[in-house]
Amino acid sequence: MKIVSRREWTLLAFILVYSFVPTFGGLLRIIELVGGPAVIPENPRALADSLPIVLHILGSFLFCIVGALQFMPSVRQHYPATHRAAGRMIVVAGCVSALTGLWMTHFFAFPNELQGLLLYWARITLSLWMVGLIVWAVIAIKSQNVVAHSAAMLRAYAIGQGASTQTVLGIGWMLAFGSEPLGSLRDGMMVSAWGLNLLIAELLIRKMVAPRTLPA
Numbered sequence: 001m002k003i004v005s006r007r008e009w010t011l012l013a014f015i016l017v018y019s020f021v022p023t024f025g026g027l028l029r030i031i032e033l034v035g036g037p038a039v040i041p042e043n044p045r046a047l048a049d050s051l052p053i054v055l056h057i058l059g060s061f062l063f064c065i066v067g068a069l070q071f072m073p074s075v076r077q078h079y080p081a082t083h084r085a086a087g088r089m090i091v092v093a094g095c096v097s098a099l100t101g102l103w104m105t106h107f108f109a110f111p112n113e114l115q116g117l118l119l120y121w122a123r124i125t126l127s128l129w130m131v132g133l134i135v136w137a138v139i140a141i142k143s144q145n146v147v148a149h150s151a152a153m154l155r156a157y158a159i160g161q162g163a164s165t166q167t168v169l170g171i172g173w174m175l176a177f178g179s180e181p182l183g184s185l186r187d188g189m190m191v192s193a194w195g196l197n198l199l200i201a202e203l204l205i206r207k208m209v210a211p212r213t214l215p216a
């Protein structure tokens with residue numbers, strides 16, 4: 001694909017590396033749940049109720065990985081049919097990711113050190129918000145409002161990619177302090193990751209999406 005610039009390949013490679021642990025690591029959980037070897041730390045909630053977590057991992061994988069392609073301007077410009085087909089797929093995948101995340105947040109029995117009230121409410125709010133943004137993005141593009149569509153999808157992607165930022169912060173924490181954060185510290189770290197992503201999304205929208213509304 002000659003039309004894809006080096007900058008776009010770099011951005012794509014960055015997103016793939018950044019999302020690697022929750023996306024590809026998640027596939028290892030699926031392998032375990034379908035009877036394969038257990039190579040990642042045990043998750044008793046996944047063993048007790050595997051369907052939502054399997055759907056969650058598959059939906060999240062597609063949303064993060066295929067979603068990355070949607071940000072490449074050259075694909076949007078030169079392959080609009082591909083952008084539309086991938087878009088339909090990630091609308092479904094993003095909603096599956098968020099709704100199964102919502103389901104697990106409410107119905108899984110978490111010990112307090114893995115999910116306190118702060119994380120519970122953040123997960124409930126953000127998963128509903130992510131679905132709302134995806135639906136809004138679809139409505140916007142149906143009425144040809146490209147700016148509102150791009151801004152809504154970028155915000156939804158930032159919420160989805162919270163899992164990657166949480167992984168990066170968690171690894172950073174373990175390297176700095178030698179142990180996993182738990183309890184309110186963990187809740188705070190998880191929520192900050194979403195805050196950080198949404199902040200970056202707002203900056204990108206101001207820099208790249210919103211200027212398209214200004215007259216030439």
Ligand code: HEM
Pocket residue numbers: 019022023025026027029042043045046053056057060061063064097098101102104105108114123124126127130159160161162163164
């Ligand atoms: C609104 C967005 C999301 C919410 C509210 C959410 C919530 C959750 C919840 C409640 C669990 C169960 C955790 C447990 O049992 O310990 C979970 C598991 C998981 N999530 Fe998400 N999630 C979201 C998005 C994502 C995304 C986008 C990814 C991938 C990039 C992802 C990757 C995973 C993985 C791999 C697991 C399984 C962890 C394991 O097997 O131990 N999540 N998520």
